[in-house]
Amino acid sequence: MGHGWEGVVLKLMRGRDFPLTVTGAEDVTEHCRRVHFRDGGMLAVTGIHPTMWVRVWFPGADRPHQRAYTLVDPDPVAGTFAMEFALHEGPAGRWARGANPGDTVQATVQGSAFVAPDPAPERMFLIGDSASAPAINSLLSALPEVPATIWLETRHGSDENLPLRIRPARHEVRRVPREDDGAQLVAEVRAALPGLLGDPAGAYVWIACDTVTTRALARFTRKELAVPRPQVHALGYWRP
Numbered sequence: 001m002g003h004g005w006e007g008v009v010l011k012l013m014r015g016r017d018f019p020l021t022v023t024g025a026e027d028v029t030e031h032c033r034r035v036h037f038r039d040g041g042m043l044a045v046t047g048i049h050p051t052m053w054v055r056v057w058f059p060g061a062d063r064p065h066q067r068a069y070t071l072v073d074p075d076p077v078a079g080t081f082a083m084e085f086a087l088h089e090g091p092a093g094r095w096a097r098g099a100n101p102g103d104t105v106q107a108t109v110q111g112s113a114f115v116a117p118d119p120a121p122e123r124m125f126l127i128g129d130s131a132s133a134p135a136i137n138s139l140l141s142a143l144p145e146v147p148a149t150i151w152l153e154t155r156h157g158s159d160e161n162l163p164l165r166i167r168p169a170r171h172e173v174r175r176v177p178r179e180d181d182g183a184q185l186v187a188e189v190r191a192a193l194p195g196l197l198g199d200p201a202g203a204y205v206w207i208a209c210d211t212v213t214t215r216a217l218a219r220f221t222r223k224e225l226a227v228p229r230p231q232v233h234a235l236g237y238w239r240p
């Protein structure tokens with residue numbers, strides 16, 4: 001089955017396709033499933049970078065659906081990585097629940113990029129949820145010496161157990177239960193960030209929540225807190 005118009009647009013933008021093969025899967029929590037893949041030669045071609053993600057085509061009733069997922073522990077030599085799926089009622093979540101060794105999906109590589117903050121930031125502020133926890137982990141691993149405050153919006157009690165690669169000496173996690181469609185997270189960040197920020201020039205703010213929450217927090221950070229544009233990365237990870 002073809003990918004429909006989405007596939008055509010990506011091809012024109014020089015997206016490259018690779019077949020991914022499932023080698024195993026396990027539940028991380030009741031609402032998060034980790035699936036392990038062989039990469040079909042992908043990482044040897046693309047290389048890797050923090051927060052790297054690919055567009056995966058999942059089966060649907062009439063056509064495949066494309067969803068973005070972050071690579072966990074990509075290993076270009078072994079040609080392997082995992083993905084951690086926050087589970088919802090959608091094509092990606094349905095597929096992940098039933099994934100078995102030997103299953104295959106296609107990945108299109110297009111759009112993922114990471115510009116390392118330069119100079120290295122004095123402090124990081126990472127704001128996300130279960131969908132962006134894998135990317136947050138990759139940032140914490142890539143910049144392990146930089147003190148970080150992490151706001152993690154939680155939807156389920158089990159989200160407390162999502163694996164975060166924190167070093168307690170330098171990283172502080174603030175968990176915020178999702179309320180009022182994300183408004184609670186926005187309120188908590190608005191209340192706390194000004195007091196933690198210090199010199200905006202030394203801060204790096206990374207935001208990946210639902211699209212509405214991400215937009216509100218990006219505007220606050222850039223406009224009201226005057227963090228310079230190159231030091232704010234904001235990308236909505238899902239549509240509420």
Ligand SMILES: Cc1cc2nc3c(=O)[nH]c(=O)nc-3n(C[C@H](O)[C@H](O)[C@H](O)COP(=O)(O)OP(=O)(O)OC[C@H]3O[C@@H](n4cnc5c(N)ncnc54)[C@H](O)[C@@H]3O)c2cc1C
Nearest residue numbers: 068069070085086088089090091092093131237238239240
């Ligand atoms: C760059 C990037 C990287 C991403 N990496 C990851 C990752 O590593 N792991 C991961 O789990 N997600 C990740 N996401 C988010 C993921 O692509 C979306 O959540 C996607 O919509 C899930 O597809 P689905 O088929 O399960 O649900 P959809 O068919 O898209 O949606 C079904 C229903 O579920 C709701 N929904 C979808 N996603 C979420 C969510 N995260 N939380 C609450 N409700 C939701 C929708 O509002 C809708 O009502 C990433 C997104 C981007 C842009």
